[in-house]
Amino acid sequence: KAGVTQTPRYLIKTRGQQVTLSCSPISGHRSVSWYQQTPGQGLQFLFEYFSETQRNKGNFPGRFSGRQFSNSRSEMNVSTLELGDSALYLCASSLEQGARADTQYFGPGTRLTVL
Amino acid sequence: AQKVTQAQTEISVVEKEDVTLDCVYETRDTTYYLFWYKQPPSGELVFLIRRNSFDEQNEISGRYSWNFQKSTSSFNFTITASQVVDSAVYFCALSDSGYTGRRALTFGSGTRLQVQP
Numbered sequence: 001k002a003g004v005t006q007t008p009r010y011l012i013k014t015r016g017q018q019v020t021l022s023c024s025p026i027s028g029h030r031s032v033s034w035y036q037q038t039p040g041q042g043l044q045f046l047f048e049y050f051s052e053t054q055r056n057k058g059n060f061p062g063r064f065s066g067r068q069f070s071n072s073r074s075e076m077n078v079s080t081l082e083l084g085d086s087a088l089y090l091c092a093s094s095l096e097q098g099a100r101a102d103t104q105y106f107g108p109g110t111r112l113t114v115l
Numbered sequence: 116a117q118k119v120t121q122a123q124t125e126i127s128v129v130e131k132e133d134v135t136l137d138c139v140y141e142t143r144d145t146t147y148y149l150f151w152y153k154q155p156p157s158g159e160l161v162f163l164i165r166r167n168s169f170d171e172q173n174e175i176s177g178r179y180s181w182n183f184q185k186s187t188s189s190f191n192f193t194i195t196a197s198q199v200v201d202s203a204v205y206f207c208a209l210s211d212s213g214y215t216g217r218r219a220l221t222f223g224s225g226t227r228l229q230v231q232p
Contacts (some may be wrong), residue, residue: 048218103162105157
């Protein structure tokens with residue numbers, strides 16, 4: 001079974017631009033979560049989507065948004081990019097068949113550089 | 116609020132040595148889940164182990180073993196007979212029960228393990 005895939009793997013943008021990152025979960029997985037990893041703040045939760053609905057959101061400004069499609073694929077968007085948005089953005093998927101939390105499996109990440 | 120502390124920033128060992136990575140967590144939940152992930156230089160977080168709060172049995176899986184103690188809120192991870200390929204950053208993470216819909220992982224700051232040949 002293929003793992004979580006993320007595209008693109010690398011991105012370079014300038015301040016003020018917007019960016020869209022894509023994530024395809026493991027086949028059959030229904031939940032997709034996004035995390036930001038920076039040297040200063042470490043790994044931080046952005047948001048989680050399940051059945052095309054945002055189920056949980058971390059403490060990030062409204063410039064960060066996302067969505068999930070009917071096939072469970074997810075995108076996240078960052079508008080009005082700032083230098084501090086430079087980070088590795090990781091997507092994770094989990095099965096979520098029951099009520100209890102399932103293990104999250106991560107993709108290779110998208111490394112975003114904002115100049 | 117949940118919190119995960121990994122006090123060891125970096126550990127360097129020589130191949131074949133055993134190494135233990137420490138993790139201390141804080142949570143008000145009575146049901147929760149603990150994880151260890153490995154992040155090699157490629158950047159992908161690789162799932163290693165998971166432990167449920169209601170199961171304190173410690174296990175061994177190959178060269179990996181873990182020691183979960185609720186009394187001290189610790190979830191330590193041991194690699195036996197370390198190998199150069201074990202060099203990576205290791206993260207301990209905590210998730211709540213999920214019943215309230217909150218499944219976000221709270222990560223520690225990571226421990227960089229360097230295994231010298």
